[in-house]
Structures are given as C-alpha cells and as structure tokens.
Amino acid sequence: MGDEGDLVLAERVRSACVEAARLGYEDAAMSGLCGEGALEAAIGAIEKLDLRELLPAPHTAQDKEC
Template identity: 60%
Template structure:
C-alpha cells in the first residue's frame, strides 16, 4: 500500500467515525438523553464501528 492509498484509507476511517458519531448523537438526542449522554452515545458508536467494513469498502474491486 503506497502513501496515497494509506491516506485515502485514513480519510475513509475518519469519515466513518464522524458519520457514526453524528448518528449516535442524533439517536441519543431523539431518545431524550442529556448532552453528556448523547456524547457518550456518540463515542460508543465510534467504538462499535465495523473497521473491517470500512477497510473492505476501500479495497479495489
């Protein structure tokens, strides 16, 4: 894997983490959790992120 491919993979992981955090926070807010609870839910969503799926999505066909 060259530098460009590593950078692209890192960007995919970052984007997936952001998407997971936003979704987790939104779901928690809808459920009525306080700000602290919503933040914990966002962090939990990142921790549960399927990294293998992110890596597989970056693999060439």
C-alpha cells in the same frame, strides 16, 4: 499500501467515525438523553464501527494478471 492508499484509508476511517458519531448523538438526543449522555452514545457508536468494512478488498490472482 502506498502513501496515497494510506491517506485514502485514513479519510475513509475519519468519515466513518464522524458519521457514526453524528448518528449516535442524534439518536440519543431524540431519545431524550442529556448532552453528556448523547456524547457518550456518540463515542460508543464510534467504538462499535467495524473497521474491516473500511479496508480495501484483497486483490485476487485475476487482478494481478492485468
């Protein structure tokens, strides 16, 4: 992966982390957790991210023919 590809992947990871944290915090706050508890839930949501889903799809032999 080149520099541009690395940057794209880094941006995807950052966006996924922010979204997971936002949703985790909102869910926890709506459930009545205090700010500290909601923050812990947000961090937990980031830790549970499946980073494999953010990786680019592997190239197949057909891709290399073009």
